[in-house]
Amino acid sequence: MFDKKKVKELVLSSLVADAYSLGSHWVYDEKELENLDIDWDELNDAKAPWHKGKMAGDFTHYGDQTLWLYEFLKDKDKFDADAYVEFWADKMSSYDGYIDGSSKDTLINIKNNISASGASSTDLSIVGRIAPLLLVSNSKKEFLQNVESFVKCTHNSDKAITTAKFFATLLLEVLDGKDIKESIMALKDKFDAKTEAYVDRGVASKSDDTLQAIRDFGPSCDIDGGFVGVVHLLYRHENLKEMLIANAKAGGDSSARAMLATIIFMAQKGKNISDIPASWLKIKAYVKSLFAPVLM
Numbered sequence: 053m054f055d056k057k058k059v060k061e062l063v064l065s066s067l068v069a070d071a072y073s074l075g076s077h078w079v080y081d082e083k084e085l086e087n088l089d090i091d092w093d094e095l096n097d098a099k100a101p102w103h104k105g106k107m108a109g110d111f112t113h114y115g116d117q118t119l120w121l122y123e124f125l126k127d128k129d130k131f132d133a134d135a136y137v138e139f140w141a142d143k144m145s146s147y148d149g150y151i152d153g154s155s156k157d158t159l160i161n162i163k164n165n166i167s168a169s170g171a172s173s174t175d176l177s178i179v180g181r182i183a184p185l186l187l188v189s190n191s192k193k194e195f196l197q198n199v200e201s202f203v204k205c206t207h208n209s210d211k212a213i214t215t216a217k218f219f220a221t222l223l224l225e226v227l228d229g230k231d232i233k234e235s236i237m238a239l240k241d242k243f244d245a246k247t248e249a250y251v252d253r254g255v256a257s258k259s260d261d262t263l264q265a266i267r268d269f270g271p272s273c274d275i276d277g278g279f280v281g282v283v284h285l286l287y288r289h290e291n292l293k294e295m296l297i298a299n300a301k302a303g304g305d306s307s308a309r310a311m312l313a314t315i316i317f318m319a320q321k322g323k324n325i326s327d328i329p330a331s332w333l334k335i336k337a338y339v340k341s342l343f344a345p346v347l348m
Contacts (some may be wrong), residue, residue: 054186054195054227057346061325062183062315063122064343068328069296069314070115070180071335074098076300077112080271085303092297096333102150109335112307113149118181118341121202126342133201137162137169140205154178154271158206170208176278178207179216180311182223192224203206211246212323215275218243219282219312226319232286247279254283262288262298271304278308285313292327294315 075096079085090096096107106112112117117140124139125131127328141162144155151159157171183197189195198222203212218239225235240251257265257280265284270277289295295313300306317323325333325346333340333347340347 053190053192056187058185058227058319059186060343060346062186062318063118064325064346065314065318065328066118066180066183067111067115067339068332068335069310070111070118070307071095071109072296072332073300073310074103074106074108074110074112076100076303077307078102078305082267082303085301086223092301093329095334100127102226106149113152113155114177114180114307114311116147116149118184118311121181122184122187122342125184125187128188133187133205136202137205144203152177154206160295168204168208170204170206172209173207174209174211174275175207175273175308176215176275176282176305177199177273178203178212179219180308180315182216182220183315186324195224196220206228211275214230214243214247215279217338218247219316223316223319226316229321229346232316232320236286250276250279251283252339254280255287257284258287263302266299266304266309271302271306272303278312279307281309282313282316286316292323293329294316312346 071096075090076085076088076099078100079088087097090099095108096197097108103112120140120143124136141159144151144159154171154173154175158169161169161171182202185198185202186195189198196217199216200213203216221239222235226232236251240248262284266281269280285295285299289298292314296310299310318327
């Protein structure tokens with residue numbers, strides 16, 4: 053149903069967006085952001101203590117978990133949520149990266165045999181990890197079903213599920229060749245009032261400075277500020293590199309916004325790996341090997 057090369061480009065692009073975001077991820081203080089020892093044109097070591105030891109080219113825990121999903125799916129033809137949760141929990145048992153609140157709560161639920169095991173998290177980050185599911189979806193309907201099942205595995209809240217459905221539907225529209233902005237406006241009325249308000253606020257900020265807009269929305273992990281921030285990024289910027297740099301300079305949960313905005317941006321016809329700066333592709337050799345056909 054979906055072009056596998058294009059899907060792999062989307063997955064790789066989301067991982068690169070995460071790697072680029074690592075430098076300023078979870079740096080919230082504005083003065084610290086202004087004086088951060090970072091080359092904004094390149095990949096950087098992590099500066100926030102939560103990612104201590106992560107070097108340029110590494111991923112945050114969002115990128116790591118996206119890679120796990122891709123690895124889980126690469127030899128399958130459908131998404132089995134129960135099997136994925138088992139795979140994910142096994143990966144988490146030896147993970148040396150940051151384990152966020154949603155992951156901790158999900159692991160507790162698994163240990164206590166609670167079904168469904170997903171935490172009640174409203175973090176945006178889960179939505180930026182959905183691209184690999186296109187590999188095992190034979191229709192748009194199946195993709196949307198897979199997205200909901202996947203999100204519930206670790207972020208089982210109505211807000212996360214609704215947000216994921218909105219952006220998954222937007223992704224499908226853009227893959228069909230439709231304009232991002234027109235699609236956002238067409239979709240906003242098909243969801244709840246809160247989603248419509250997020251869209252309206254993001255669109256209203258389209259001419260604003262990105263750093264100030266994201267600080268005003270709230271740069272933290274929650275969907276409330278993150279959803280609006282992603283809409284702003286997609287309306288404000290026509291160039292991927294410029295979008296990701298502006299987003300990273302705003303700090304906070306820069307990776308969640310970057311990964312989601314990137315898969316939507318890169319879904320446009322004519323967009324491909326050449327839109328990503330070559331030096332940003334200096335990620336782990338193992339990851340590059342997984343995506344070698346895309347990089348050729």
